[in-house]
Amino acid sequence: MTDTSADLVILGGGSGGYAAAFRAAELGLSVTLIEKDKLGGTCLHRGCIPTKALLHAAEVADETREAEAVGVKAAFEGIDIAGVNKYKDGIIARLYKGLQGLAKAHKVNLVEGSGTFVGGTTVEVDGTRYTGKNVILATGSYSRTLPGLELGGRIIASEQALALDYVPKKVVVLGGGVIGVEFASVWASFGVDVTIVEALPRLVPNEDEFASKQLERAFRRRKIAFKTGVKFTGAKQDDNGVSVSLESGETIEADLLLVAVGRGPNSAGHGYEEAGVKIERGFVLTDERLRTNLPNVFAVGDIVPGLQLAHRGFQQGIFVAEEIAGLNPRVIDESGIPRVTYSHPEVASVGLTESQAKDKYGSDVTTFTYDLGGNGKSQILKTSGGVKLIKAPDGPVVGVHMVGDRVGELIGEAQLIYSWEAFPEDVAPLIHAHPTQTEALGEAFLALAGKPLHVHS
Numbered sequence: 347m348t349d350t351s352a353d354l355v356i357l358g359g360g361s362g363g364y365a366a367a368f369r370a371a372e373l374g375l376s377v378t379l380i381e382k383d384k385l386g387g388t389c390l391h392r393g394c395i396p397t398k399a400l401l402h403a404a405e406v407a408d409e410t411r412e413a414e415a416v417g418v419k420a421a422f423e424g425i426d427i428a429g430v431n432k433y434k435d436g437i438i439a440r441l442y443k444g445l446q447g448l449a450k451a452h453k454v455n456l457v458e459g460s461g462t463f464v465g466g467t468t469v470e471v472d473g474t475r476y477t478g479k480n481v482i483l484a485t486g487s488y489s490r491t492l493p494g495l496e497l498g499g500r501i502i503a504s505e506q507a508l509a510l511d512y513v514p515k516k517v518v519v520l521g522g523g524v525i526g527v528e529f530a531s532v533w534a535s536f537g538v539d540v541t542i543v544e545a546l547p548r549l550v551p552n553e554d555e556f557a558s559k560q561l562e563r564a565f566r567r568r569k570i571a572f573k574t575g576v577k578f579t580g581a582k583q584d585d586n587g588v589s590v591s592l593e594s595g596e597t598i599e600a601d602l603l604l605v606a607v608g609r610g611p612n613s614a615g616h617g618y619e620e621a622g623v624k625i626e627r628g629f630v631l632t633d634e635r636l637r638t639n640l641p642n643v644f645a646v647g648d649i650v651p652g653l654q655l656a657h658r659g660f661q662q663g664i665f666v667a668e669e670i671a672g673l674n675p676r677v678i679d680e681s682g683i684p685r686v687t688y689s690h691p692e693v694a695s696v697g698l699t700e701s702q703a704k705d706k707y708g709s710d711v712t713t714f715t716y717d718l719g720g721n722g723k724s725q726i727l728k729t730s731g732g733v734k735l736i737k738a739p740d741g742p743v744v745g746v747h748m749v750g751d752r753v754g755e756l757i758g759e760a761q762l763i764y765s766w767e768a769f770p771e772d773v774a775p776l777i778h779a780h781p782t783q784t785e786a787l788g789e790a791f792l793a794l795a796g797k798p799l800h801v802h803s
């Protein structure tokens with residue numbers, strides 16, 4: 347058995363793992379990165395990037411169908427799924443190549459194979475031991491299902507949904523969170539009859555109620571059916587289809603059932619528990635500096651409790667690399683992590699929801715909602731929705747919530763405002779270009795600072 351040493355050994359080459367590897371290399375550390383599948387992980391190969399490519403194809407389909415409304419002659423003839431997949435896979439391939447180039451440029455020692463953490467600061471791959479001065483666990487997450495609901499055949503998770511080589515006629519989506527809502531949006535644009543089933547009382551239940559209501563209204567207009575506050579009880583499949591039963595006694599027949607009930611931490615089978623890593627409900631527990639209970643063993647990304655988002659993984663990876671290099675980086679504020687659901691329309695938010703703000707600051711929080719109906723660019727794009735701000739009593743803005751096509755692009759400014767703990771008076775004098783959707787944010791801040799411009803009372 348050979349033993350290879352490095353300053354840092356990282357198990358898992360997804361968003362969290364590779365970000366740590368690149369930053370550590372920049373800081374002059376020698377890095378071994380162990381990946382059993384493909385560098386880039388879930389986000390690049392089975393998550394963020396392919397879903398957003400499908401959503402863009404869906405947007406083009408909708409624009410083509412609705413071209414006449416802006417005086418453009420075009421005929422929508424249908425979806426060529428092979429063409430859609432070629433477009434999607436081409437993007438992944440280009441980004442994957444770029445990422446491999448970056449790993450090489452950073453002189454990261456990329457080890458292909460399945461690693462097991464054997465304790466101390468050592469990971470074993472096919473009989474070779476890699477020992478670091480520090481280790482980062484970054485093995486990511488997997489698609490969850492419900493007890494008694496086995497994935498297979500017509501019952502699929504997001505991985506299979508991304509690899510479909512046909513457009514189904516009818517789909518039931520189990521789960522109205524981010525992933526469920528995004529796939530429902532794509533399929534509806536592709537002409538599929540979609541029904542979402544969500545046990546909680548509203549779609550995107552982690553968002554502010556305002557966002558759920560706006561999204562539900564838009565989905566109703568798009569004829570995307572959804573049943574909220576209703577529990578799934580079972581599914582049966584045969585050669586002809588899948589039959590989905592609900593607690594209400596109702597049964598829905600479909601070609602496919604997409605199970606989108608969340609993602610579980612991929613922490614089993616890699617030696618963690620055996621080596622004494624503290625784990626709760628499958629998640630690897632860390633302190634705010636992302637240290638596990640074992641010395642010199644850190645964890646980042648989806649295996650750590652909190653938002654399962656790629657940019658959180660990137661930031662955590664950078665944080666740990668800098669921590670190890672002794673730079674004493676600033677602790678990551680989880681509530682400052684921007685959240686975007688890329689459906690049509692999009693939902694974007696940062697900070698607290700109104701109910702979270704009321705729990706924290708009492709009932710005196712102030713809110714203001716600006717309707718995109720008053721925003722010129724949104725009217726040009728024919729999108730509706732709004733921007734909702736939440737302000738602490740005598741304090742800064744503590745939450746920004748937005749719904750509308752392309753509002754995901756506004757989250758950068760919203761996140762800066764939130765993270766800088768800005769007061770409406772700080773933002774109101776800043777000028778937003780006209781006509782852009784950023785003006786909707788600007789208008790909301792003007793109004794909250796007591797000087798509304800394009801606001802109908």
Ligand SMILES: Cc1cc2nc3c(=O)[nH]c(=O)nc-3n(C[C@H](O)[C@H](O)[C@H](O)COP(=O)(O)OP(=O)(O)OC[C@H]3O[C@@H](n4cnc5c(N)ncnc54)[C@H](O)[C@@H]3O)c2cc1C
Pocket residue numbers: 357358359360361362363380381382383384385386387388389390392393394395397459460461462484485486487504525612616646647648649654655656657658659
């Ligand atoms: C359908 C879908 C859409 C999404 N869309 C978005 C989005 O739009 N924006 C966003 O921010 N996030 C999105 N996410 C979430 C995002 O993909 C994850 O938050 C992110 O990938 C987590 O990064 P990670 O490094 O923790 O894990 P992963 O990316 O899962 O990487 C873990 C890596 O570890 C490897 N690995 C596991 N075990 C071992 C082992 N024993 N040995 C060696 N290697 C191992 C795996 O092969 C994998 O490559 C989406 C997820 C899904 C499923």
